[in-house]
Amino acid sequence: MATVTNGRLLFNEVPEGYPVPGKTTVYDESSKIDLENVALHGGFLVKVLVLSIDPYLRGRMRHAEISTYIAPFTVGEPLANFGVGVVIRSESPAVKSGDHLYGIYPFVQYTVQNNAQAFRVIDNKLNLPLSAYIGVCGMPGETAYYAWKEYASPNDIADRLSTQGDVVFVSTAAGPVGATVVQLAKADGLKVIASAGSDDKVAFATSIGADVAFNYKTVSTRKILEKEGPSTCTYWDNVGGETLEAAIEYAGKGARFIECGMISAYNTKTPYGVANLINIIAQEIHIYGSVVSSLRNKYVEEFYSQFVPRVASGDIKYKEHLVRGLENAGEAILDVQSGKNFGKCVVVVAEE
Template sequence: MSPVTNGRVLFNAIPEDYPVPGTTTVYDTSETIDLENVPLNGGILIKVLILSVDPYMRGRLRAAEIESYLPAFPLGKPLVGGGIGVVLRSEAAGVEAGAHVRGLLAHQEYVIAPNLVALNLEIIERDPKLHWSVYIGAAGMPGETAFMGWREHSDAKKGEVAYISTGAGPVGSMVIQIAKQDGLKVIASAGSDEKVKFMKEIGADVAFNYKTTDVREVLAKEGPLDIFWDNVGGDQLDAAMEFAAKNARIIECGQISGYNNGPQPMKNPGLIFAKCLHLHGFLVAYLRPKHAAAFRAEFVPRLVSGEFKFTEDVTKGLEKVGDVILAVQKGTNTGKAVVVVAEE
C-alpha cells in the first residue's frame, strides 16, 4: 500500500483575541504515512475518528513562556485534545487491532502512540444506544465535569436555588439536570432563544437569554442563590455574588468571558467575606480518582436510558477544526462541539 496523506491541524500563530481560522490554526496536508509499514517500535497506530473541541483549548493557544495549568500548544505542531480512535496496528501488549481508544489525540488523521499511558489513552467500549461522539461529550469529560464538580462541591439540599451560566452547553446542561434530580430550583442562562428553549426542555425552572434580559432583574426576583455554577465569570459572577445567600457555594468551572479579551476583575470581592461565600475552583482530572466509578454506575446509564438529555454540534472534516474552535469561543455552537475526522 502506498503512503497516504496524514492531514494535520497546526498551531500557526498566537491570536491577540479570538482565534482566526486559517491564521491561528492551519490545515496541513504535507505529511504522508505508510499505514502498513511505518515502524511502530512497540507502539500503536491509531486512526483518529472523532475529536472534541472544548473552551479550555483557547488557553493553550498562547506563548510557551506564559505559565498556566496546561502547557501551551507548541507553534508549528498539531493541536492536541480529547478524541476517540480505532487501533489499526499494535505492537503493544494488551492492545489489539480493532480496539477503540479514548484520550489525548493529536489533531491529525493518524497517530502513532508509544503506549496507552503516554497519551493518557484508555481502551473503551460503547453502549450500542450511544454514538462514539457521546463518549467525548456527555459520557466523557464534559459529563464528568458536571457530575464530579457538583458532587464534590455543591453540598446541594432539596429546595435550594441554583443558577447555572452557559446552561445550554455540554457541562451546564448536565448540571441543570443533576440539580433538578437533587430537588433544587434551577435558574439558567444562555445566549440565544433557541438555547433558552432547550434549557426549559431539560428542566430549568427559570431560563433566560442573558443578551436580551437583565441578569440582575432575574436573580433579584428568583433568588437568593444557594449555588452558582460559573462557566462565564465577569459580570455574571459579580451578579451572582450580589444575589447570593449567606454561605452560598460558588463553583468555578470556567470563565469564558475572559478567554479571548482578558479576564475581568471582580467588582466587589468583599462580598466573599460579607456573605461567608464558599468559592470552589476545580479541574476534573483531580476528581476522577474519587468519582469515576460513580460516574460510570450512576450517570452514564441515565444517558443510555434517555433520562438525561444532551445535544451535539457535529462538524465533518478535520479541516474545519479552526472554524469549530472559533464557534465555541463565540458561543455560536448549539451543543457539544465534535469534529468527525473519519468513519471506521
C-alpha cells in the first residue's frame, strides 16, 4: 500500500448558527501518508475505523478566546472525537498491531499516536459491532449511565423530600443518551415520558419501553406533562430552552433535573430565556449539571463490567445511524445538530 492519501475533515471556520458542511468544515485530501515508513517515534499507527458524531461537538466549533469546559477546535486542523481504530504498526510496548483502540482521534483516515494510556483496548469478547463502542457502549452510554447512577438512583429518590411521584421525563429519547436513560429508568421501575423529534423516533422510544412517547414538534410538551406527569420526579435534559421550561413547570416536589445537554442553545446566539425558574424554589428542585468525564473514574469499570454485557445480551437496545466515508462527516455533524439523524450517528471511516 505504501503511500496513500490521508483524508481529513478540517475545521475551517467558526459557524454563525448551524455548521455548514464545506464551509465550517472542509474535507481535505492533500495529505499523504506512507503507511510502511512513517516515523512512529515510539508510538503507533492507527487506521481509523469509526468516529462518533455527538451534539457536544458544536461547542468545540467556537472562537478560541471563549473558554469553557472543553478546548475549541483549531481552525485549519482536523476535528476530533471518540472513535475506534485498528493498530497497523506499533513501537509502543502497550499496544500491538491488530489491537482495536477506543479513544479520541483526529478526523483523519490514519494517525500516529503516542499516548497509549489515552486509549482503551477493546477486546470485544462480547462480539459487539465496533460502532457500539462509540455509542451505547462508549461516551454517550457512559453519559447516561454515570449521571443516572449518580443523580437519579431510586434509593436517592426514596430519600427525597416528600411524596415523590415515579415519573421520569426524558428528552431526545431516541438518541443514544436518551434511549439509554429511558431503559435505565424503566429497569428501575419508573414511568417514563419520552420526547423525540419525529414519529419514527417516537415509535423507537415506545419500542424500548417508554410508557408515553410523543413528537414534541407536533404535540405540546406542556399538555403531555400536565396529563401524564404533572409531578415529575426526574427530568433528563438534553435540549434546554422551552422543553426545560415545561419540565420546570410540571416538576414535582423535590424533583431532580439532570442537565446533560441543551441542543436548543448550541446553534443560536440568542438562546431561549427560561422565565419560570422561581419554581426551582417552590418545588425544591435540585438541578445537576453533569459532564461525563467528571464521573468516569467513579463508574467506568462498573460500566464496562456490568452495563456493556447488558447491551451484548440484548437487554439494552440501541439504534445506530451509519454514515459511510469521512468525506460525509461534515454533513453528519449538521444532521446531528438539526436532529435529522435517527439513532447514534457513526461515521464509518473504513472497513477493517
